[in-house]
Amino acid sequence: MAKSALLKSSIAKKYWMALTGLFLCLFLVGHLLGNLQLIFSDAKHFNDYALFMTTNPAVKILSYLTYISIIFHAVDGILLTVQNKAARPVGYAKVNASASSSLASRNMAVLGTLILVFIVTHMANFWARMHFDENMPIVVKEINGGMGGKQRVAVGTKESPNPYFQIDENGRFGTKILEDIKTQSMGQYDLAVRDLTTVYNKKDGEVIFIGQKDLYKITIDLFKDKKWGMAATGLYVLAMLVLAFHLLHGFQSAFQSMGVTSRKLTPIIKTFGTAFAILVPALFAAIPVYIHFFLK
Amino acid sequence: MASKKNININLKIWRQKNGNVKGQLVDYKLDNVSTDSSFLEMLDQLNEQLVSQKQEPVAFDHDCREGICGSCSLFINGRAHGPDTGITTCQLHMRMFKDGDTIYVEPWRSRAFPIIKDLVVDRSAFDRIQQAGGFVSVNTSGRTIDANTIPVPKENADKAFEAAACIGCGACVATCKNGSAMLFVGAKVSQYALLPQGKVEATQRVMNMVRQMDEEGFGNCTNTGACEIECPKGISLENIARMNREYLKASLK
Known part of the structure; x- marks a missing residue:
């Protein structure tokens, strides 16, 4: 009995919706704090943070939990919508729904679907580029070269406090540059690039240099793009508006679903939930707006 | 007096012979409805009119008519028990409606509440x-x-x-x-x-x-x-x- 009771029953579906939803609320807070560095910090700190987030094992576990939560939340939502539609095979000719419930509470499935579309777009724009894009730029620094001229170098993260490495005009380790270094070092190295940013010696597998991906640059570029920057900013703000409505119902609803209610607690949860639903999406939305309109 | 004592209304009522056949909304005109009458009394008045015209009266659930038995149902103008809160349909009065109003009357809609006849569902x-x-x-x-x-x-x-x-x-x-x-x-x-x-x-x-x-x-x-x-x-x-x-x-x- 207990097995299906905690998986399939109508109340179990509430629990899962609530628990995954609340976990995703925590994720939002973490994500927001990271994003706010785009306004309150600089490129270096933001990129260091991005590197930490893509390499730290604890973060990896959290990120898998987040993916699972999103999938579970969405699948549960689809199940609910299908079953709830089936619970009323013949509809009413006239429904005055606004007399008894809020707009957000009646449209959680639509809002949720829009958020899912946003998440996929968002991950294609940043997450996929960070992980798979061969043209992902590397953090670049201009230094004075040996002959007094300027040299483009990548900012690395390994081997030395100033692990610079030459890069080409596209911000990548060009084949020509690798050949040059090979020649200069008189055959000591047979250099190659792996994982887009790592230069290693093919002879013994030794890692010579790890370049740092420039997430800051692609973020700024997206929202400052001459052609699409305005559209990207507008759509981002719109998505946050959708998120706000979803949270407006979802946050307090999760506590009701878990049975966490009381005369003292419920008003606090509702007030906090409303503040959360407005503040978190608003701060998220402020970032691309700041980048597009105010960042020099 | 500002409001009229008696009103004329248009009704759109769900008629369905039984659970096996399709039903539909049917239009009725009902004149001289006292605003002091309850919604169920208005339906009684309609049924008297239908019977005198040799038509089948509308089937609807009702029993105590004082809001405690839970028999009366009806989805009226898009709301359960009609446009008022904290009442059953027998406690809904025609003063909630205006002269010339069109009123939708539908049965409870749920897969778990199959229609028996017209507005009567099996609860x-x-x-x-x-x-x-x-x-x-x-x-x-x-x-x-x-x-x-x-x-x-x-x-x-x-x-x-x-x-x-x-x-x-x-x-x-x-x-x-x-x-x-x-x-x-x-x-x-x-x-x-x-x-x-x-x-x-x-x-x-x-x-x-x-x-x-x-x-x-x-x-x-x-x-x-x-x-x-x-x-x-x-x-x-x-x-x-x-x-x-x-x-x-x-x-x-």
């Missing part, structure tokens, strides 16, 4: 949920103890009484966009969960009632709160939360 799904656990077992061997000998905290007694005010009319299911019966079941579970007499069977009760509710084909609750607004007895959402707690406790046992 025995509620009875089966109740039979699954909505009771306490009492020794009736002749040495029955008076219920009042067991002390009950006043607050709990009040809350149990408020939950027990549910008349099982089905407005919660009818108004819920998901066709969920959780307010009804929540009230029935709470009524016993709050009292010492109900503790004995608390675990099986909530499990069995929820299982029966799911089997009957009601939808899932998404906390829109529409049920609470339309409930004629003001049953609070708190009862659903209490059921959620009871269910979690029971399913972890």
Whole structure:
């Protein structure tokens, strides 16, 4: 009995919706704090943070939990919508729904679907580029070269406090540059690039240099793009508006679903939930707006 | 006097011969309806008119006509029990409508409430949920103890009484966009969960009632709160939360 009771029953579906939803609320807070560095910090700190987030094992576990939560939340939502539609095979000719419930509470499935579309777009724009894009730029620094001229170098993260490495005009380790270094070092190295940013010696597998991906640059570029920057900013703000409505119902609803209610607690949860639903999406939305309109 | 004492109205009423055939909304005109009459009295007046025209009268549920039996249903102008709160349809008065209004009258819509005829639906799904656990077992061997000998905290007694005010009319299911019966079941579970007499069977009760509710084909609750607004007895959402707690406790046992 207990097995299906905690998986399939109508109340179990509430629990899962609530628990995954609340976990995703925590994720939002973490994500927001990271994003706010785009306004309150600089490129270096933001990129260091991005590197930490893509390499730290604890973060990896959290990120898998987040993916699972999103999938579970969405699948549960689809199940609910299908079953709830089936619970009323013949509809009413006239429904005055606004007399008894809020707009957000009646449209959680639509809002949720829009958020899912946003998440996929968002991950294609940043997450996929960070992980798979061969043209992902590397953090670049201009230094004075040996002959007094300027040299483009990548900012690395390994081997030395100033692990610079030459890069080409596209911000990548060009084949020509690798050949040059090979020649200069008189055959000591047979250099190659792996994982887009790592230069290693093919002879013994030794890692010579790890370049740092420039997430800051692609973020700024997206929202400052001459052609699409305005559209990207507008759509981002719109998505946050959708998120706000979803949270407006979802946050307090999760506590009701878990049975966490009381005369003292419920008003606090509702007030906090409303503040959360407005503040978190608003701060998220402020970032691309700041980048597009105010960042020099 | 500002408002007219008698009004003329247009009705769009769901007519359906039985559960096996398709139904449809049929238009009726009804003149000289007193604004002091109840909605059910207005339907009586319509039926008299239909009978005198040798037409089949509209079938609708009604019994006590004083808001306590839970028989009368009707989805009126898009709302369960019509455009007022805290009332059943027999307590809805025609003064809520204006001269010339068009009024939609539809049956409760739910897979678990099949239509018997016209506006009459079969609400025995509620009875089966109740039979699954909505009771306490009492020794009736002749040495029955008076219920009042067991002390009950006043607050709990009040809350149990408020939950027990549910008349099982089905407005919660009818108004819920998901066709969920959780307010009804929540009230029935709470009524016993709050009292010492109900503790004995608390675990099986909530499990069995929820299982029966799911089997009957009601939808899932998404906390829109529409049920609470339309409930004629003001049953609070708190009862659903209490059921959620009871269910979690029971399913972890």
